[in-house]
Amino acid sequence: MRRSYDANNDKMKLANVSSLPEGLEVQFSDNTDPLLYSWFWLRDHGVDSDSLDPDTLQRKVNTFAIPSDLAPRNIDVDQSRTLIHIDWVDGSSTSMSVDVLSGVEGRTPQPHELVPYKGCNVWDSESPLNDMPTVAFPKVMSCEKSLLEWLENIASYGFSIVDEVPSSDQETDSLAERLGPVQQTLFGRMWHLSAELVDHGDSAYSTQYLEPHTDGTYYHDAPGLQMFNCQEFDGKGGESVLVDGFAIARRMQRDDPEAYETLCEIRVPGHYLEPGVHVRGERPVFQLNDSQQVQQVSFNNYDRAPMRLPPDQEQKFYRAYSLFHEYANDQKNWIKIPLRPGKTLIFDNWRVLHGRMGYVGKRVFYGCYHSRATFESRLRTLQHNQKLDIS
Ligand SMILES: [Fe+2]
Known part of the structure; x- marks a missing residue:
């Protein structure tokens, strides 16, 4: 070509x-x-x-x-x-x-x-979303325009729901591959997530409430997107929770510039350990680009590695980090999604924090990660093709 x-x-x-x-x-x-x-x-x-x-x-x-x-x-x-x-x-x-x-x-x-056609829609209690960005599986799989709509939802809102997704591993694989090659991590290429599994000793493999966080703070290249298809649910609770990290940054910058700057400057280490594995990475909670705009949000207190700061920095850090935590755990800023069979959720792990309400019963997810580069590449080429079609 x-x-x-x-x-x-x-x-x-x-x-x-x-x-x-x-x-x-x-x-x-x-x-x-x-x-x-x-x-x-x-x-x-x-x-x-x-x-x-x-x-x-x-x-x-x-x-x-x-x-x-x-x-x-x-x-x-x-x-x-x-x-x-x-x-x-x-x-x-x-x-x-x-x-x-x-x-x-x-x-x-x-x-x-990348030109999201709806712009970058930042959402929280001050700017709530009226509608859930949603596309249908059969359309995404058969039509390039719907595929682009799916990706532009993610670029604009930081997440998208896909409806009518079959519960099979094979169909979930197809949906993932439709977006692009999946990102292999220590959890494998595609993974099942359920409290019944003991593949990894991570808090995600439990039934407890999980505070909003981003994944892979211990990777130098944290996953760009995370996607999971709800294959089985028989119980109560377990709603997925999303929080827009860009909205937290915007509000902190406005209301408490010192705290915002502290989170732009201090690098927070993350680590993950299990037998034969010890990965470690670090970056600020708000990573800025050359235009001083937040390009990546990283926050995972579960996986934070030991860190030591000079006393004045330590005080500033804990104050700013706690303020971030307060915003992230304020339910007014959340979108709560009860994922049930047929629904797949995908979100931008460099922007949107995710969590989970505690639950009882059985809940099986099947999912994967995509790298940021893969997502941008797919979006860029689809947008390019669409421009060629119009011109
Ligand atoms: Fe997670």
């Missing part, structure tokens, strides 16, 4: 280009300020088939052989005003597209950006 950089951007054009000693000054058709791109950068980012493999988008140009004093001999803008051809004094040439020039500057959506 031929890949393309230009599906997101069919409107931006080149208004004007000017050759300057230090590089090419580009004015876009949106009349924003002109930008300067160095000659070296332009040679390194060429989109012609000698610079970039058209099928894989892997770089072919030898970055390390580009002369530092590279200079242009001739510059042409094509008729569509979307492509620039540069002939260099050393006899080589480069083509450069307006999509790459504007995309890397954030002037137009970049191909790797």
Whole structure:
């Protein structure tokens, strides 16, 4: 399949280009300020088939052989005003597209950006959800549009329910694989979860109330998504509990900035031990991206490993950590879902905390994890395909 950089951007054009000693000054058709791109950068980012493999988008140009004093001999803008051809004094040439020039500057959506069609809907007692994001298994399995709706639910709300899911392992596997390859962990590829099982000594394999938490705080690459299908239920209680970690971050940042910053800074270790296994990872409760936005929430007091902080830091940490715990355990911020056979729940483990009410009786779940990278990849390609269908 031929890949393309230009599906997101069919409107931006080149208004004007000017050759300057230090590089090419580009004015876009949106009349924003002109930008300067160095000659070296332009040679390194060429989109012609000698610079970039058209099928894989892997770089072919030898970055390390580009002369530092590279200079242009001739510059042409094509008729569509979307492509620039540069002939260099050393006899080589480069083509450069307006999509790459504007995309890397954030002037137009970049191909790797995820654009949830409903935006990021953060929910808690202040902004309750009116409807449960839900899709139907037969549609997800047969229709790419419904599959995209499922994934965009997860991107927007942090979770989604799938209805009409058969209780068999095989059909649950199919649903998981429909999203992408599952993430293997020490719990295996797909796992059954029930108090009757003694596969692992984890609190999840019990009937007790489980406080809201995220999974895999002890992994460097915590699972991106967690999915489980309720295969059997015969008892009372056991509702699944979800809390939006982004909402907790938003509220703490607003109401108690010092506590928020403490949870952005102090790295909290997690560990998991059983015979032959000792995994350990650590990161702050709120991990920020380069734009200072929360990109991952990690909170699991069950799995927290011993940690020691200077006295003033320790005091700040316990205060902030307790405040997080208070928000997370305030039932007004919860969504409670009584999962019964036929229903599958999937949620973003980098955003939404999950818990479980205590129960009596029999409850069997069958589930798996997906990595964050797998989820983003599937969402990105489906969104890309949909744009191509519309255009
Ligand atoms: Fe869990």
